[in-house]
Amino acid sequence: MLGGGPRTDLTRPASTAIFAAARTPARSPPERPNPTIAALARPFATVLGVSTSVMLVAALLLWARSGFETPPYVFMRGPWPMVAFFATGVTQLASGLVLTIRRPDLPVGPLGLLFAAIVSLGALMNALLAFAEQAASVPLPPAWAAWLPS
């Protein structure tokens, strides 16, 4: 036989090979997390998790107070783009929290949390702009509220 390796049984389903590979230990053990990064991961996740949640709830309340008005964002028509903003914020927040806490050695979790915070800030400013069209006065001038997510 060419190569001299073990013969592959082509009559077995692919799932059998996948499960067999999953049971086989990895050649190199998983990398130990950097202790400094691992120690910072949980406080980072707490701060960003709380601030992003607060922004999302505040955005939802402001948008509801505006009567679910469409913000003056250039691509927005109707309420669904704002719903997409909220859905993106919630899913990125959830996956970022899980990854940051379960795998503090990987940068993808904190990156997901940062993305969730930026999306939530955009949702909050858009909700404020929608509310500003109804209200007599808002705490932040609309031009600055639009400048922040721009």
Place this chain on the structure above:
Amino acid sequence: MVFPDGRVRGPVWAVLLGLSGLGAAVTAAALAVMPGPLVLYPALDNPSPAPESWAGPLVGLAGAR
């Protein structure tokens, strides 16, 4: 670029990652100081426009106009 193990594949990818970050920073700075209407909110003017003498080259570099 850092998927799946959190590291870039090699020095070429590290340079590309750095250039991507630099491009994003220049674009953000250009959008922040560009005089006139905001790109994403054309009904509102930029509240912090920079003088055209140095905002112009920055906006041109970022290709934001």
